[in-house]
Amino acid sequence: MAVEELCALEKCLGLKAGKYSSRAQGDRKIPVLQTNKGPSLVGLATIASHLVTEAKKEELLGASIEEKAIVQQWLEYRITRIDQVSSKEDVRNVLKDLNVYLEDKVYMAGKKITLADIIIYYGLHPIMADLTVQEKETCINVSRWFSHIQHYPGVRQHLPSLVFIKNRIYSNIH
Amino acid sequence: MGFGDLKSNAGLKVLNEFLADKSYIEGYVPSQADVAVFEALSGAPPAELFHALRWYNHIKSYEKQKASLPGVKKPLGKYGPVNIEDTTDSAPKQAKEDDDDDIDLFGSDDEEESEEAKRIKEERLAQYEQKKSKKPALIAKSSILLDVKPWDDETDMGKLEECVRSIQMDGLVWGASKLVPVGYGIKKLQIQCVVEDDKVGTDVLEEKITAFEDFVQSMDVAAFNKI
Numbered sequence: 001m002a003v004e005e006l007c008a009l010e011k012c013l014g015l016k017a018g019k020y021s022s023r024a025q026g027d028r029k030i031p032v033l034q035t036n037k038g039p040s041l042v043g044l045a046t047i048a049s050h051l052v053t054e055a056k057k058e059e060l061l062g063a064s065i066e067e068k069a070i071v072q073q074w075l076e077y078r079i080t081r082i083d084q085v086s087s088k089e090d091v092r093n094v095l096k097d098l099n100v101y102l103e104d105k106v107y108m109a110g111k112k113i114t115l116a117d118i119i120i121y122y123g124l125h126p127i128m129a130d131l132t133v134q135e136k137e138t139c140i141n142v143s144r145w146f147s148h149i150q151h152y153p154g155v156r157q158h159l160p161s162l163v164f165i166k167n168r169i170y171s172n173i174h
Numbered sequence: 175m176g177f178g179d180l181k182s183n184a185g186l187k188v189l190n191e192f193l194a195d196k197s198y199i200e201g202y203v204p205s206q207a208d209v210a211v212f213e214a215l216s217g218a219p220p221a222e223l224f225h226a227l228r229w230y231n232h233i234k235s236y237e238k239q240k241a242s243l244p245g246v247k248k249p250l251g252k253y254g255p256v257n258i259e260d261t262t263d264s265a266p267k268q269a270k271e272d273d274d275d276d277i278d279l280f281g282s283d284d285e286e287e288s289e290e291a292k293r294i295k296e297e298r299l300a301q302y303e304q305k306k307s308k309k310p311a312l313i314a315k316s317s318i319l320l321d322v323k324p325w326d327d328e329t330d331m332g333k334l335e336e337c338v339r340s341i342q343m344d345g346l347v348w349g350a351s352k353l354v355p356v357g358y359g360i361k362k363l364q365i366q367c368v369v370e371d372d373k374v375g376t377d378v379l380e381e382k383i384t385a386f387e388d389f390v391q392s393m394d395v396a397a398f399n400k401i
Contacts, residue, residue, distance in 0.1 A: 103224050103225075103228070104224050104227065104228045104231075105228060106197050106228060106229070106232040111232060111235035111236075140194050140195050141194075143195055144194065144195045144196060144197060145197070147195070147202075148197040148198075148202055151201075151202035152202065164195065166195075168194075168195065
C-alpha cells in the first residue's frame, strides 16, 4: 500500500520510478527506497519528503517555518494515527479530528497544496471509500477537502475517484 | 441562481451553506467566479459563518493574482444555489467598502477597469448592430392551418368562409380551404394562410376571426410551420 502510494506520488511529482522494497516491522510493512547514492531511506514520511526535494518542489513542504512544521506534524499524524486505525471507533475519532481542523481551512497547511494534503489524502482514501453517504455528510469539512484534493491535477493517479453527493440529504446533522 | 443579498446576513448564510462542502464557488480551482462573489461581499463574514469565512480568507490570499485567475466573470445570479435569486445591490457597495479602511478589498482601479470593459462592450454592441442593419432583413414567414368551428349544423359555412377571408391585414395571405366533417352533420372550416411573423400573430388572427360571433364558435391553430 505505502509503496503504491509513493509510486503515485512520484508520478504526481513527475519523477522517474525508484526502486522500492518493503521491510516488515511487527505486523506492518515499512517502505524502503534504495537511492543511487548513499544509504537507503526508510519510512513513508522520509521517502515522501525526499521525493519532493528531489523533484525540486520544496514549496510542497510548506512556505514558512511554521508551515513546514505543520506539514511534518500531519505526516506524522498520518503514520501514527491514520495508518493505525483498527476499529470503527478509531475511524470516527480520526475523522472527527480532521473535521474540526479543516473547518476553517482549505488546505492542511497554508494557502497552497502541500505534501501533507497529498499524504493524508492517500491515507484517507481507503477510509473514505468505506463511508456511507450519511457519514460523509457528517464530516462535511473532510469531504469537501477530500473532494477538492482528489480533483487537484495530478494527485489522484491510480486511485478511484470517490463520489460526493452535491446536495446534502441529511440537513439536520450539522 | 444566486445567494440572495450578499450584503445581508441572510445572504451570507446562504453563501455559508453553499460553501460547506465546496472549496470554491465553481470547480476545484480559484476562478473569476470566486473573485466576483468575493467582490460582492462588504467585508469578511462573521466568525460563526465559518465556511464562508474560510473561503473568504482563502480567496483573499489570491488577491494579488486575482486578475490572472481563470474563467470569465459572470453576474452574481449565475453562481450559487439554483433555488435562490440574486438580490445583491451593487450600488451601495462603494460606500460600504469605504467604511472599513483596513481592508481595501480590490482597489479603485478595478472600478476603472470595469468602466473600460463596459465601454468596449458598448462599442462591440454598436458594431454588431451596424453589421446587422446592413444585412438584408430576412422576413420570417409562417404557414398556419386554422380550424374554425361553427355553432351548429345550421351555420352557413359559405358565409363563414367569406367572413374569414374578408379579414385583410398587412402580411396576411389566405390560402386553400376545405370543409371537414366533425359529426352530426357539423362541418368545420380548415383554412390555410401564410403570415409574416412580425406583422401578424395568431392571437390577433384569433381575435379577428372569433369577432364573427354569429358564425364562429371557436377557432384553433391546427398546424403552425415556419417557412
